Amino acid sequence: MIRCFIGLGANLDQPVQQLEQALNALRLLPASRFVNCSAFYGSKPMGPQDQPDYVNAVAELATTLAPEALLDELQRIEQQQGRQRKDERWGPRTLDLDLLLYGNQQIATERLTVPHYGLPEREFVLYPLHDIAPELQLPDGRMLRDLLTQVPRNGLHQLS
Numbered sequence: 578m579i580r581c582f583i584g585l586g587a588n589l590d591q592p593v594q595q596l597e598q599a600l601n602a603l604r605l606l607p608a609s610r611f612v613n614c615s616a617f618y619g620s621k622p623m624g625p626q627d628q629p630d631y632v633n634a635v636a637e638l639a640t641t642l643a644p645e646a647l648l649d650e651l652q653r654i655e656q657q658q659g660r661q662r663k664d665e666r667w668g669p670r671t672l673d674l675d676l677l678l679y680g681n682q683q684i685a686t687e688r689l690t691v692p693h694y695g696l697p698e699r700e701f702v703l704y705p706l707h708d709i710a711p712e713l714q715l716p717d718g719r720m721l722r723d724l725l726t727q728v729p730r731n732g733l734h735q736l737s
């Protein structure tokens with residue numbers, strides 16, 4: 578089984594419920610075991626500010642699905658929850674599921690870049706990820722805990 582981490586984000590149509598529904602779908606993925614999920618966080622939008630704050634979390638799965646098969650499943654869940662792939666770039670969305678890490682693999686295909694390119698500088702990814710994997714070392718050798726020291730919380734706050 579490969580240990581992988583999924584970033585969850587939503588800022589439309591009752592984002593907390595969107596994340597809870599997405600977690601239920603992740604629990605049902607084939608050839609996979611749901612391991613854990615961070616707390617839910619409120620975060621300021623990265624990119625255009627004329628959109629609602631986001632709700633973010635990071636989940637851990639153990640899977641035998643190949644990376645692109647896992648990506649297919651994540652995109653299916655997004656679409657099931659109303660995400661239109663034509664969403665404007667960096668615009669608001671009902672649900673984002675990003676494959677952040679797939680074991681220790683570094684992947685660069687047409688469809689998939691892993692580790693996720695935004696991981697090292699996004700507080701709404703780093704802090705929830707650290708919640709559930711404080712000892713994590715990235716494929717390039719950097720320690721997650723060291724990346725955290727470089728990225729301010731920028732108003733990131735746990736939701737009750």
Ligand SMILES: CC1(C)Nc2nc(N)[nH]c(=O)c2N=C1O
Nearest residue numbers: 586620621622623624631667701
């Ligand atoms: C539009 C962009 C870059 N901004 C975000 N900003 C925040 N705070 N959280 C997100 O999940 C998120 N996702 C995005 O795709």
